[in-house]
Amino acid sequence: MKKLLLFLVCGMLWVSSLKAQQTQYMVFEFVKVENDQLFDYIEFKDLMEKVYRQALNDKRIKGWDFWSLQSGGDHADFQYIMVTYYNDPVQMMNGLDEQSMIEYTKIAYPHLNSIQVGKLFQESLSMRDMPMRLYMKEISETNDSFQMKPGVLASFDLMKAREGNFEAYEEAETQTFKPIHQRFVDQGLMGHWSLLRTALPLGSEAKSTHLTMNVYKDYMQFFNAQSYEDMNQTEAQREAVNEGLNSRDQKWVYLATLENVVR
Known part of the structure; x- marks a missing residue:
């Protein structure tokens, strides 16, 4: 029993260490x-x-x-x-x-x-x-095998969680918006999505608290994603989306093309 418990603890520590390395x-x-x-x-x-x-x-x-x-x-x-x-x-x-x-x-x-x-x-x-200059930590991402290469398109969305809604905003991104982006990835409407939390600068005067990266292989995929409408979305899902939108202020959206990449 002790050996089994030790094995489980070591396994949990290994998984935790692996996640930290992947961050x-x-x-x-x-x-x-x-x-x-x-x-x-x-x-x-x-x-x-x-x-x-x-x-x-x-x-x-x-x-x-x-x-x-x-x-x-x-x-x-x-x-x-x-x-x-x-x-x-x-x-x-x-x-x-x-x-x-x-x-x-x-x-x-x-x-x-x-x-x-x-x-x-x-x-x-x-x-x-x-x-x-923003120092960021990635806290969530879609499950995909997207490869960054020149010509890839991305939108960088700078967000600021509303006062008192920091945790609610992150929960909305991970529990409500991430599944939507994952469906986009699975349906070929998006290449990759990730949510990043600002490490620096901090404080109430900081212009943003989070950033989302929405990555597309080209303009065709980008415009297809913009025109897509999920007709199967339930009323509860729409309500969750609206609550998520109200938990943050979308400061700026930057649309950019990848020119050089080192991996």
């Missing part, structure tokens, strides 16, 4: 580039892909995405979103320091000397501004 931590960097530097920045993102691939090889990150914005909210002057994936919150908060980025640039561009690498790196920093 994704992500940093969203909203990038603003002046119009006269957009062409140079297109070259810069290709440089960044090579640099972040070196960081992935060194197990400093889990992945990296570069998204081009098609539309936005109040901050319509953002042109890009960079998303960096990490295995744990410590890695996420430490991030990649400037010296590490320079070293990875040297590896990615072995034909450049130290002075050239330093100049290239400083020029890349001067052409961009990142007025908003």
